[in-house]
Amino acid sequence: MIVLMIEIDTNKYKKLLENELKIVTDELKSVGHINPSNPADWEANPPKDKEDDADENITADNIEAYEDNSAILKELEIRFNEIKVALQKITDNKYGICEKCGKQIEIERLDANPAAVTCIADMKH
Numbered sequence: 813m814i815v816l817m818i819e820i821d822t823n824k825y826k827k828l829l830e831n832e833l834k835i836v837t838d839e840l841k842s843v844g845h846i847n848p849s850n851p852a853d854w855e856a857n858p859p860k861d862k863e864d865d866a867d868e869n870i871t872a873d874n875i876e877a878y879e880d881n882s883a884i885l886k887e888l889e890i891r892f893n894e895i896k897v898a899l900q901k902i903t904d905n906k907y908g909i910c911e912k913c914g915k916q917i918e919i920e921r922l923d924a925n926p927a928a929v930t931c932i933a934d935m936k937h
């Protein structure tokens with residue numbers, strides 16, 4: 813059984829996480845959309861064309877824009893999932909426990925990143 817040294821204000825972090833989740837979700841919507849066949853999956857939007865679908869040649873610019881969207885989407889999806897995991901931990905009363913060593917994560921680390929799942933000593937792994 814882990815004894816917490818400091819009481820973590822989970823309500824505060826829950827609010828921070830929920831706010832960030834909203835922002836990340838909005839950003840996800842700006843570069844992608846939810847996969848219709850898998851609601852847990854996001855797909856990058858194809859580059860915004862000039863409504864000129866007659867030309868089926870994909871230009872290098874378009875490919876680049878699509879790859880940019882994909883890269884941004886991937887980053888956002890990772891963040892989205894981290895926040896989801898952290899919120900789940902709050903629900904499960906496991907929030908703020910380092911996944912590597914089982915110790916309490918430093919408050920300053922949680923303040924810097926409310927979705928952190930490792931303590932400062934373990935964050936470099």
Ligand SMILES: [Zn+2]
Binds near residue numbers: 912913915930933934
């Ligand atoms: Zn640790």
